[in-house]
Amino acid sequence: MTHAETVMPPTPDPILIEDLMLAYGAQRVLDGLSLRVPAGSITALLGGNGAGKSTTLSALLGFTRTQSGTIAVCGIDPAADPDGARRRIAYLPENVALYEHLTAVENADYLLALSGERQGRGAITDALAAAGLQERAWDQRLGGFSKGMRQKVAIAVALLRRVPVLLLDEPTSGLDPRATADFNGLLVQVRARGTAVLMVTHDLLSAADVADRIAFLEAGRVAHEVKASGPDRFDVRALHARFQTGSARIPA
C-alpha cells in the first residue's frame, strides 16, 4: 500500500504537504515529504527518532522554513503567513504545560484570549465538561493536575476554538491506559466536528485505535501510509512488525 494508492482527497485538505524538502548542510531532515490530512479525519504519523516528525509539525506551525515543496494549512503557507496558519491550528505539545497558578477555567480563558477568542464561563465549563474534566477541577489551580487533566484543558480550548486543524505531539506518552482511552474518545469527538487531526506518536496501539490513517515516516519522507478499513481497522500485528523493523513493506 503506497501513499499514491491510498490518499486521494476528494476536497481541498486542511493539511497539505507535497514534496517538502529541508536539509541542514548535508543532513536531509525532510526529503520529499508528502502528506494530506482531510477534514474530519485523524492521521497518525509514526517514525523513529530523527525521522522528521517534529520537524513536520514545526513546519506546519510556521516555526521552520523549508527549502522547497508545498506546505499549506487550509490553503495558507505557514512560512509566509504564520499567524494566518496558526489561527486555524490548535497545537498540543507532548507535555501540555499550562499555568499552575491559574485555575483550569482561567487557563482556558487565557489561552482563548491568546487565540483571539472570547468565550463566557459557561461555554468554557461546557467545553471542560465535554473534554472530560470533572467539575470539581474547573476552579482548581493546575498545580496538582496530571498530564491527562492538563490535556483535557487544552482539548477544551481546541474545542472552543473550532479550528479546522489539530496538531498533537506525542499526546498519549505518559498516560495510563484509561487516560489514553479517554483521550482517544476526545479525539473522536473532535474528528466528528470536521477537524483534521495530525498526531505524531510512538504509541502504535493508540494510533491504531483512533486514527483513520497511519503514515510511517522514514528519513524525512512518508515510506508507507495505511488506511483503516473493516471492523478491525488495522492489522496491528503487521503494523507492529513494520514499526519495529522499519522494513520497507507492510506484510499482507
Next chain:
Amino acid sequence: MRLFRHEFRLLLRQRLTVGALALLALLTVAALATGMAEIARQRGAIAAIPAAQAEDIGAVAEYVDRTKDAGSAAYYSFHPTWDAPAPLAFAALGMRDVAPFIVRVRALGIEAQIYDGDMFNPELALPGRFDFAFVLVFLAPLFVIALFHDLVSAEREAGRQRMLEALPNGGRALWRRRTVLRLLLLWAVIGVPFAVAAAMAGVAFGQVLIVVGLVAAYLFFWVALAALVGRLRWSSVANAATLAAAWLVLVLIVPTLGNVAINGAIPVNQGAEIAMAQREAVNGAWDVPRDATMRRFYARHPIWADSAPLGPAFHYKWYLAFHQNGDESVADAVRAYRDGLDRRDAGGRALSRLLPPIGVQALLMRMARTDLRAQLAYQDRIRAYHERLRSFYYGYLFRDRPFGKADFDRAPRFADTPGG
C-alpha cells in the same frame, strides 16, 4: 486591552513578581521620604539663620558700639551664607550630603574659611546616600533583571513556549505585551511616588515630566539589555547571572574605575592644603615687617593706598591686609584646584554620556542642583559676598571712620540666588 488584562492577572498571581514590585515601591517611598526629611532639615536650618544671626550680631554690636571699632566688628562678626535647596533636591541629595550648605564667613581671609571640605565627583563615587537617585540608578536595574531575565526562558523551561508561540496572539506579540506591562508597572511604582513627592515639594511640572521620562528611559535601557541577553536563548539562571554581572560592571565597577582614572589623570591637591597654606601665610605675616605687608597690599589694591600710615599700635587694617595677602598668596593654588575640579567634572560628564547609570545620576543631580557645579557656584556666591563684605569693612578701616551699632544694619547681607 483584554489581552493586557489577562497578562496583568497572570502577573498578579506570581508571588515573586508581586513581591518584587511591592519591595521596589517600598524602597522608592522610603528613599523619597528620606530625601524629603533631609531637605526639610536643611530648610529648617536655613530658616533658623536670621534669628541666630540677630542674636550673634546683637552681642557683637553692643561691644562695637562702645568701642566704635570697625576692626572688632569685622573680626568678631560672622555673616551667614547658605545654599537653599532646589525643589528637586530631595530626589538627588548629591553633594548636599557632604558639602556644607551653610557657611558663616568673616571679613578675614576667605580661602581658609571655604576649604574646610573637599570636592569630588559624586556621580562617580560609590552609592552614597539612600535617596531617589540611588533607588533608580542602583536598585531599579536589579528589579528589571528580576522581572525580565526569564521573560521567555521561563516559558521555554516550563515547556510552554512552543504552545504559546503556536497561538495567533502568542509569539512576539505576547513577549511585547509582557515587556510593556512589566515596564509600565516598574515605571509606575517608581514614577508615581516620585510624582506625588514632587508635587508636595513644589517641583515644576516640566521637571517632573523630565524625571519620569528619565525613569522610563533608564528602565528601558535595562529592559533592552535583558531582551538582548534573552535572545541568546540561555537558561534563566545564565540570563540572571549575565545581567547581574552587567549590573555590577555598569553600575559599580566602571564608574569606580572611571573615577580612579579621572582622578589619576587630573591630579588635584586637597582643598585642606590650600587652607593650610593660607593659614601659614597669615600666621607668618605676624613676623613680617608691617610696612612690607602694607606695601604688598597697596600694590594690589591701590584704592586704599592713601590710607593713613600705621602707627605703633595694633590696627585691624594691617590685620585684614595680611589676611588678604594670605589669600592672594594661594591664588594660583586655588585657580589650579578649581581648574582641576572643573576638568574632573568635565571628565565625569564625558563618562556620563557613555554610561547610562552615571548619566542618569548626573542629570538628576544637575536638575536638583546638588552636583559639583552647583557646589562650586555656591562657593562663587560666597566669594562674591565676601568681596562685598571686605569692601564694606575696608571703607571704615582704611578711612578710619567710626563704626557704630547702626552700621551693622548697613553691612551687606547674603542673598541667595541659586545658580550653577
